[in-house]
Amino acid sequence: MTNTPQATHDWTHFEPRYQALRERPLDPAQVPAFLRDWSDLEKLVGDTDITLRRARDRNTADVPAEEAYLSFVREVRPKVQQASQELNRKLLAVEGYQPGENEVLMLRKLRTDAELYREENVELEVRMTNLVNEYYKLTGGLTVTLNGEELTLPQAQVKLLSPDRELRERTWRAMQDVTARIAPELDRIFLELLALRRQAARNAGFDNYRDYRWLQLKRFHYTPGDSQLLHQAIQAHVVPLVSRRKEAHRRQMNVESLRPWDLRADPLGREAIAAFGSIEELEDASSRIFHRLAPKLGEQFDLMRERGYLDLESRRNKAPGAYCASFPTQGVPFLHGNFVGTVRDASVLFHEAGHAFHVFASSRPDILVFARHPGAEFAEVASQSMELLTLPFLSRAQGGLYDEADLPRVREEQLDSIITFLPFAAVLDSFQHWVYTETGEDVSIGQLDAKWLSLMRAYFPHVNYDGLEGYIQKGWQYLHLYGYPLYYLDYAIAWLGAIQVWRGALADQQTALEQYLYALSLGGTRSLPELFEVAGTTLAFDEAHVGRLMAFLEEQYRA
Numbered sequence: 183m184t185n186t187p188q189a190t191h192d193w194t195h196f197e198p199r200y201q202a203l204r205e206r207p208l209d210p211a212q213v214p215a216f217l218r219d220w221s222d223l224e225k226l227v228g229d230t231d232i233t234l235r236r237a238r239d240r241n242t243a244d245v246p247a248e249e250a251y252l253s254f255v256r257e258v259r260p261k262v263q264q265a266s267q268e269l270n271r272k273l274l275a276v277e278g279y280q281p282g283e284n285e286v287l288m289l290r291k292l293r294t295d296a297e298l299y300r301e302e303n304v305e306l307e308v309r310m311t312n313l314v315n316e317y318y319k320l321t322g323g324l325t326v327t328l329n330g331e332e333l334t335l336p337q338a339q340v341k342l343l344s345p346d347r348e349l350r351e352r353t354w355r356a357m358q359d360v361t362a363r364i365a366p367e368l369d370r371i372f373l374e375l376l377a378l379r380r381q382a383a384r385n386a387g388f389d390n391y392r393d394y395r396w397l398q399l400k401r402f403h404y405t406p407g408d409s410q411l412l413h414q415a416i417q418a419h420v421v422p423l424v425s426r427r428k429e430a431h432r433r434q435m436n437v438e439s440l441r442p443w444d445l446r447a448d449p450l451g452r453e454a455i456a457a458f459g460s461i462e463e464l465e466d467a468s469s470r471i472f473h474r475l476a477p478k479l480g481e482q483f484d485l486m487r488e489r490g491y492l493d494l495e496s497r498r499n500k501a502p503g504a505y506c507a508s509f510p511t512q513g514v515p516f517l518h519g520n521f522v523g524t525v526r527d528a529s530v531l532f533h534e535a536g537h538a539f540h541v542f543a544s545s546r547p548d549i550l551v552f553a554r555h556p557g558a559e560f561a562e563v564a565s566q567s568m569e570l571l572t573l574p575f576l577s578r579a580q581g582g583l584y585d586e587a588d589l590p591r592v593r594e595e596q597l598d599s600i601i602t603f604l605p606f607a608a609v610l611d612s613f614q615h616w617v618y619t620e621t622g623e624d625v626s627i628g629q630l631d632a633k634w635l636s637l638m639r640a641y642f643p644h645v646n647y648d649g650l651e652g653y654i655q656k657g658w659q660y661l662h663l664y665g666y667p668l669y670y671l672d673y674a675i676a677w678l679g680a681i682q683v684w685r686g687a688l689a690d691q692q693t694a695l696e697q698y699l700y701a702l703s704l705g706g707t708r709s710l711p712e713l714f715e716v717a718g719t720t721l722a723f724d725e726a727h728v729g730r731l732m733a734f735l736e737e738q739y740r741a
Contacts, residue, residue, distance in 0.1 A: 233509070256312075316367075343447060425643060566673070617630070
């Protein structure tokens, strides 16, 4: 039994409050109270949305939970969007209002929402959400049978850490085979999403979906050209670093070439480190780690745990992936995960906890709900920095998860996860730029497959894909491409920030932590460059900047 807010998902529950705000007289002096009341109403709507989504994600085979969520999406969310747009226009029509420091950027975002809003797109968004829900249902129920044992995909992925190369290959192929069975349906869903996204962009007066989505995401402080500069910087400085690391691994493994099932295994043939044996063990150790890092963070993690806001184990029919969401009225987050005991699972928990600490820090009474979220780029700095800031506290001697002898290996795996992630982020982002700006209405699945395969070969030249092209080319059927369009390079931008936070912490842990937590407390009230600066970092995309950070990481491998 969890202490979850009750979801009242009937529009009649919200309509009178929106109507009262629509009818309220509004002059510059009345705007602050109007904004507070509107913010409080949006928090209630947010509670309902998140509560229903959480119930669906806990069990994608729960038909009543799915229907409740989809009913909200179909019946309530469009009316909320329309009512909020009316209030937005009402606010923006007030002449002489001077926003406070915390509302300047918020007002720019609200103005952008007003400019992008088209009533005909409301129905398109409902249809898109229904398609994304299909994706979740199809992928959430997948299992693999190995040696007579039925495993969820996260459970099967553990086998890819085995020293037994034959087992790794068999596991990898079994996972690919089971996803291949749903590939035609995922193809269909994406083509339908693509058509709807393009239509929404045209309705709003844009030539392509990328440029429309760019403004939807409030990317005011960097351009698509900056993203492409980062792609080039990753290719120039990260891909060679990864290739050097993987070539050393290939020699250690004594294999002719690295295959996809070799990439996560220990190159010296050691058994994978077991980070935890049970979810309770993971939660206990995480609590101690956060208390060591900063007592306040430990208390916040314990609060989530006490309220039942941690759902971390892998189960069949559970929505894939891991994420943090929050109940806006409480300012208290919850974490969703699919963890099975690996070192990477522990890192992902620390990552999602970083998001949670961001929610706690930014849920201040003086920050309206419209100004809480800074955008994904800095939100991911909050989470990814936590993967690195926790490194000094991971030993069992300090209450953490690992024996002292395993710590160098854990640290090395963390660094490897960063440098191998960055090229994948560039692949996924490059693919989306191409899809949304260069392909026509008649783009085929074959073209999508071929483009993905060519990008994988370019950014992962150290991997031998010969004979596996039919599997590799479907890698674009990825969660973020369906549910979070053009949200992925944000992680790469954030890693550049998180690496700088860590570099600062190695020089002065207390100062770096204070800067990091202060930046979190600002929510979305400051611009992206300002948030980076407050956190003691620099926002940049060029090759020189990326090259310096990769040189720093290379030094850390030797530290």
